[in-house]
Amino acid sequence: MNCSVCGAPAQxxxxxxxxxxxxxxxxxxxxxxxRRNLGRHRMIRPGDRVLVAVSGGKDSLVLWDTLAKLGxxxxxxxxxxxxxxxxxxxxxxxEAFARERGxxxxxxxxxxxxxLTVPQLAEVTGRKACSGCGxxxxxxxxxxxEEEGFDVVATGHNLDDEAxxxxxxxxxWQLDALVRQGPMLExxxxxxxxxxxxxxxxxxxxxxxxxxxxxEYQHEECPHAEGAKxxxxxxxxxxxxxxxxxxxxxxxxxxxxxxxxxLQEGLAEGEVELxxxxxxxxxxxxxxxxxxxxxxxxxxxxKKRRLLPEDGRFDPRPRVHRLEPANEA
Amino acid sequence: MKVILRTxxxxxxELAGPMTVRELLERLDLDPEGVIVARGRELLTLDARVEDGxxxxxxxxxxxxxx
Ligand code: SF4
Ligand SMILES: [Zn+2]
Ligand SMILES: [Zn+2]
Numbered sequence: 064m065n066c067s068v069c070g071a072p073a074q075x076x077x078x079x080x081x082x083x084x085x086x087x088x089x090x091x092x093x094x095x096x097x098r099r100n101l102g103r104h105r106m107i108r109p110g111d112r113v114l115v116a117v118s119g120g121k122d123s124l125v126l127w128d129t130l131a132k133l134g135x136x137x138x139x140x141x142x143x144x145x146x147x148x149x150x151x152x153x154x155x156x157x158e159a160f161a162r163e164r165g166x167x168x169x170x171x172x173x174x175x176x177x178x179l180t181v182p183q184l185a186e187v188t189g190r191k192a193c194s195g196c197g198x199x200x201x202x203x204x205x206x207x208x209e210e211e212g213f214d215v216v217a218t219g220h221n222l223d224d225e226a227x228x229x230x231x232x233x234x235x236w237q238l239d240a241l242v243r244q245g246p247m248l249e250x251x252x253x254x255x256x257x258x259x260x261x262x263x264x265x266x267x268x269x270x271x272x273x274x275x276x277x278x279e280y281q282h283e284e285c286p287h288a289e290g291a292k293x294x295x296x297x298x299x300x301x302x303x304x305x306x307x308x309x310x311x312x313x314x315x316x317x318x319x320x321x322x323x324x325x326l327q328e329g330l331a332e333g334e335v336e337l338x339x340x341x342x343x344x345x346x347x348x349x350x351x352x353x354x355x356x357x358x359x360x361x362x363x364x365x366k367k368r369r370l371l372p373e374d375g376r377f378d379p380r381p382r383v384h385r386l387e388p389a390n391e392a
Numbered sequence: 393m394k395v396i397l398r399t400x401x402x403x404x405x406e407l408a409g410p411m412t413v414r415e416l417l418e419r420l421d422l423d424p425e426g427v428i429v430a431r432g433r434e435l436l437t438l439d440a441r442v443e444d445g446x447x448x449x450x451x452x453x454x455x456x457x458x459x
Contacts, residue, residue: 073437074435074436086434121455266455270428274430282398282451282452283400284400284455297426297454298426301423301454305425
């Protein structure tokens with residue numbers, strides 16, 4: 064198989080587009096497509112400050128790399144979850160990436176800020192690790208973006224992530240989630256715009272870019288990801304994709320184009336009114352936000368079990384650490 | 393040929409070649425949409441041939457979390 068651009072031996076085939084590329088033209092195609100995605104939805108606008116959520120995995124590091132190549136040197140935001148060696152190695156990988164490329168990185172440690180690690184939080188609340196983890200990640204992302212003056216939060220979601228989420232939402236007819244799902248969510252007072260510039264690339268294409276761009280990422284998975292439903296949905300979709308190239312893309316794009324607008328119109332109830340959490344000041348729908356409620360409950364239980372001091376009180380302010388590229392000689 | 397699997401735990405296998413990458417993945421029972429295959433610093437398409445003396449790396453592309 065040969066490169067569709069220069070005729071040299073191909074290294075990556077993009078079957079859904081009937082194209083194949085050598086290493087150089089694959090990288091160029093990938094960066095060009097990302098630029099198109101940014102432009103198509105006006106994801107990043109002149110003067111915007113961009114915060115990119117980085118876990119240390121391939122998707123987030125590829126996104127950070129690509130944004131920098133396109134002239135948007137975003138600040139990275141990494142959350143230390145406290146999931147044993149997995150989290151420690153994630154931080155090492157993320158910091159090395161930032162340092163090598165001279166990019167600014169912000170790190171927040173969940174335990175240092177709030178008193179418990181993600182696994183401890185799960186243990187005391189009796190909820191799955193992913194539920195508290197997801198809630199704290201979203202909270203920190205919104206809060207740090209607002210307090211540090213970022214207009215946009217970019218995440219590395221790829222086509223497989225989005226198609227798997229869609230399949231999950233459709234399987235259960237989760238209308239509220241279906242209405243919101245998309246490559247861009249406009250910002251509102253207190254909430255930065257959320258964008259997913261890689262949403263058109265399959266996960267295999269992102270991995271291929273990471274490999275050919277020499278990006279050192281964390282291959283290891285979070286131990287709590289094992290058995291996740293999202294993996295089952297991805298697996299099913301990939302079996303369809305192998306037999307029918309383009310399935311994932313059509314499934315997602317046609318949903319967004321044809322079905323979502325109808326749903327949005329049918330369910331038009333105006334925007335939910337937002338207010339500020341009495342406890343922490345973040346934007347929420349109730350009097351106290353879900354994050355403060357979860358952590359207050361966790362504190363009550365952790366104190367009973369003497370995991371936290373008797374006079375401990377949940378303080379929702381994150382402790383922000385900054386790795387400035389200029390400080391690294 | 394030596395096959396290094398990173399799916400994502402590292403594991404090594406020895407397979408007799410030559411064959412195409414597509415055949416290699418069939419023998420390992422892996423969906424081609426879920427992995428990338430490399431020889432040295434080069435990625436291989438499914439029709440590429442791999443030989444007995446080669447060292448081939450199969451890297452899992454799919455990751456997933458709960459949120
Ligand atoms: S798999 Fe679950 S616990 Fe692990 S990082 Fe993802 S959301 Fe958090
Ligand atoms: Zn080429
Ligand atoms: Zn709150």
